[in-house]
Amino acid sequence: MSPREVRLSTTPSDEAIADLRLGDVVYLDGLMYTAREGVYMRALEDKANIPMELPSQSAANFHCSPAARINPDGSFDMGAVTATASFRFAKWLPEWMAKTGAKLIVGKGGMTSKDYKEYFVPNGAVYLSTVGYGTGALLGRGVESVEAVHWNEELGLAQAMWVIKCNKMGPFIVASDMNGDCLFERENAKIAKNVERVYEGTKPAVLKRYGESDDRRDEVI
């Protein structure tokens, strides 16, 4: 069975978001900006003014650094576009969503259902995962134009805030919904049934590590 395909605006209505189901394949239209740890720290910790009108211009935050260059004449060349793992940004996302009204968090690997229930659902937001990972060329084709790049002097090209115009950019997979359910956790639960069988006969390492015991008064032998 093929997944359902959906075209979605980067400033989506509440109804459009509510209609999304886990595992749907999404293609995006409209403006999307990249923001990851560099942008979050600059905007939230250093209190720099965000150089866009959010969420009216875009409600889609892409955890991404593109393979791109700024030409001497100020124009841009964007080649491949892929996401970076999002779980590392949980620290900043609640405040970022409150500040920017982001409705679509786009990245790699999703967040936990706890994150979804605590601040995605209350903000009317869902998570879209890139596919693969590494459909960089396909996503690059969906970039109609680069509208701007902000903070590249301060943060470097990889951490800068790139503003891109999407034209049927995709595929992305819906990884959370308005129940706060998590696609990846659903799949983990299915796979968990095999774990005992696969590990049968193997044994724990002779030398343990901290992390396997979180009590630092313990020894690791």
Added chain:
Amino acid sequence: MIPISLIQSTAEVLMDKAAIEIPQDYLDGLQQAAKTEDGDLSSFVLKAMLDNYEAAKEDRRAMCGDTGVPRWFVKMGNEAQVEGGMVAMETALRRATANATNGVPLRPNRVHPLWRTDHDNNVGIGAPEIEYGFEPEGEWIDLITVHKGGLFGTDYRMLFPSDGIQGIKRFYLDSLMAFGKRGLACQPAIIGIGLGGSKDTCMALGKRASTLRIVGSRNSDPRIAEMEDEFKELGNSIGMGAMGFVGKNMVIDCNIEVGYCHTGGMPMSVHAFCLSSRRAVARIHVDGRVEYRTDPDWFTPYQRRETVDWEPQREAAE
């Protein structure tokens, strides 16, 4: 004497090829995986990846937006000489890396670990890594570039002889489970396992097993080759596929490389060369010929030698 300008221009072509053209051995492996995959979501992912390789070649754009940490392996025939010496060669490889980062373009990933300084060209302290190998005969030089992801899918552990094969299996499975969920390792991957060596060598062996051997190759030790088959099957029996979705394909192939280690230990490392297994190779001959290929052919009998002296006559007689 191999001209330095030829080294730099060849290196720039290699950066471009590695970023854009998926190696045929990995592509064949993934196509085979796509045929056998029956999980709905993981099938969709594999099909999207196959489309992506086509798009990259058609558009001449990088297949993945994350360039990983581009690096170089250099192998030289014993008689090879480079114009300007090895310092000139290292400069040429650093230049090629910087030029291709801007030219392809690639993502400038490399930053200072503490100060996050970014030169926007993938060059900095210790970056790109340049590692060396030598072969007993020849006036050629092999340039190999590998663009491998830099964050997930890799782990190291000091095991001991009493851990045995079952301990090795457990750590292998732990690595696949830890980084396979949510697809952090960008599987299905070429899994490389390093066994033995000193700690740093153990990591290097595993990295080279995943990046410098092709899908379908087997270790020259028949008992290790059997383990490679067994471990491939074990990884694919977890029930996890692309992106951590239910599926049958986690491991496109499993390559194991070994080195002699401390008598009390059995260090092990696991590495995953991802859905964008980017490598490109060129042999530059002393007469100026350049031959491009995708098989690094790194692990020759000489690289795996066990003896004090190298006696090619004896090797040839075997």
